Amino acid sequence: MLDFTEEQNQAPSFILIYILTWCAWHNQLFSHFISAEGDFLTRMSTAFSEMGENQFILVLFFTCIIFLGRLAFNYFSFRSRELLNSAEDTFENIREDQKFAKNSDIANLMDALTKTKQQLVEAKEREKDAIKDKNDTLKKLLSLQNELDEANADIAVLTKSQQLSAK
DSSP states (O other): OHHHHHTOOOOOOHHHHHHHHHHHHTTHHHHHHHHOOSSHHHHHHHHHHHSOOOOHHHHHHHHHHHHHHHHHHHHHHHHHHHHHHHHHHHHHHHHHHTSSSOOHHHHHHHHHHHHHHHHHHHHHHHHHHHHHHHHHHHHHHHHHHHHHHHHHHHHHHHHHHHHHHHO
16 A cells, blocks of 8 residues: 555646635626626625535535545556566566476467368368269259250140140
């Protein structure tokens, strides 16, 4: 926690944030000031009298929420940076340890890649054979359809000739 508090960025003071929040919350003060007539003090007194009630506690609550939100954001960003830095250190340490050790992961990965390539080649061959068989079957079907059409045409011609000879 000490590291977190030491690495905090400079932030605007609480009073400045409170004043800005108060001005944003009581924005009608400025519209009444601009619309009033007279010198500066008359305008200021008119604006404060038209404002109604001053909500100090509500503005203080919003200012605290802004500060807590800023603190939470900075804390989570600090923790994430710290986690990333520690993860990089761990990775570098692991890689340094493995420099001289036999690494069988790469060999296993290459074996799996070779087997996958072989399976892909076999699958492509099976696909080519299946496409060839399908095309052959379609050719046979079309030739049978043509023969059937020719036979139907011959039957129709014979039927016509028999009907003409019977008359």
